[in-house]
Amino acid sequence: MAAHRVIIMASLLFCLAGTCYGKVLFSSLKKTLDVTASPKHGQVVEAGLDAITVTWALNKTLPAGTDSSYKTIKVKLCYAPISQQDRAWRKTEDELSRDKTCQHKIVAKPYDASNKTVHTFEWLIERDVPEATYFVRAYALDSNDVQVGYGQTSDAKKTSNLFKIQAITGRHLSLDTCSACLSAFSVVSLIFFFYIEKRKKH
């Protein structure tokens, strides 16, 4: 009996330790924040050029004290399901430490429970953000940087309020010209070599 108790206590301890060490499940989080983003559903914005405005605030209908443990709000850009298809490196996992849905940080701000205003942030879309369809999600983190709540612009199935970010192309005329010149050099060397060989034979 004593042995059983020890095992149960040990497992409980490990589970708790697991929670402390980041094994937070997304399904365990409550949607407590109201988050909006400026792009409308289906709108296309350009990376490196356009800016999006995100806002977040605690949902007014929640009882007081819900946000007592919130210390930081981290707002992130997240891939919509269509951009996750056949791309395992963007897969959604319930365990947040392994989840790859939200890979781009927009902003992280400290949270003050007494300040009840709606927070706003204007973000110039970084030029390295890949071209894909996105939504915005904000995580509320406690003093140990563990997620304790969230909010997002889209619905639970991630079908509404999705917008597209258009990336810049990396191709430039100078790059194309350089490639063409080097290729020509390669082919010309070959022709030159065959010419020399032929001359040596005669």
Add this chain to the structure above:
Amino acid sequence: MQHQPHRDFPTKPPSSTVSLDADGKTTDFRPFSAAKSPQMRTFHLSWLNLFSCFFATFSIPPLIPVIRDDLHLTASEIGAAGSASFAGAIVSRLLMGPICDLVGPRIASGTLSLITAPIILATSLASTPQSFIIIRFLVGFSIATFVSNQFWTSSMFSPSCVGAANAVAAGWANMGSGVTQLLMPLLYSLIMSLFHVPSSTAWRLSFILPAIFQALTGILVLAFGHDPVPSRNRKVGPKESVFSVVMGGLRDYRGWILGLLYGFCFGVEMTTDNIIAGYFYDRFGVNLQTAGTIAACFGMANFFSRPTGGLVSDAMGKRFGVRGRLWALWVVQTVAGLLCVLLGRVNSLWSSIVVMCCFSVFVQAASGLTFGVVPFVSSRSLGVISGMTGSGGTIGAVVTQLLLFSGDTMSKQTSISLMGLMMIICTLPVTLIYFPQGGGMFCGPTSNDDPLEENYTLLE
């Protein structure tokens, strides 16, 4: 052989040391001494050229985590591109065999390198998934140089050291696939920080380096390489045509079995080169440079592991004849298969790295051991047999890549274990190889001396 050698080796060796056997092949193989003899100089030029081809072909995989976002590739498209890169090599390696018999390995290697260098440059122009797949298909052509390299070393070095010579050349050249995994992410970061260009420009600029390197080595090979002389001691039978040389090779069942074996040692090695950086990046969350470094360890083990395979082959050949070479090949390749199965089963980063390193040593040694057997199958159709075996390598790569690493149906670790299982099964046919003058794994030699020496098998 059909080609006219442009520059012959000197008929009288200089007073220092090129010792030649009855066939005009050297028995001196000293890769670490200063390259005084024309054979050693040519040896170094040839493997360096092949190194640059591997460097170029495998320069794309380490940057795929960046390229896939830029070209919005899906996992299936990446898998298709990986298979395409090998498919290009299948046909070109098959053709390379008879081409070497026709024009000689020097012209074959140099020309191929110079023609494929622009294709690597074209990678920087890719902007759609389709163009990416096409480019990877075309870039794969350059590793047909492998066949001409092995043909070249098999022609220059005598049977006592041909296993080691083939294996050192191929092993050191294969390091190109490892070095590139290390260098390309570093180059990409350097370009981004030095020139302050966005990621999508930086990765494109990175491909200038492999292209220039490949073109340069191609020029060096053409300018300074020496064509091998035809074998002097061979009793020439009826007038040989290209067709009879090719058919002679294709009809030999041993070429097919060696092709299958090579498909599951070298082919597996190439597939692993394609997926291993991404595997560590995605599964264990390391960053691009770290994933590249780990992947580089896999490829760079070739420096000693493939040569070790060749040395073991030669040592077994000295003691037990060609039977020893076959046994060593079977044992090493089976162990490699077991380690591959294990790699897919371990769950932590460090144990994966350790198992991967052991796996790399064995799978690369198996490649060296395979080409320790190839020169003995046929002298007349050496190019064709080398081409068949080499092609088999790339076919194995395509098959494993297509079956196991395209799309999302299986987790990568399961695919890796299955690949190991396939290796073990497909190594079994080596038991069927039989040399009339040397025997097979389970049978001794029968009476020898084919009066016409048509197949002219080389034995110690």
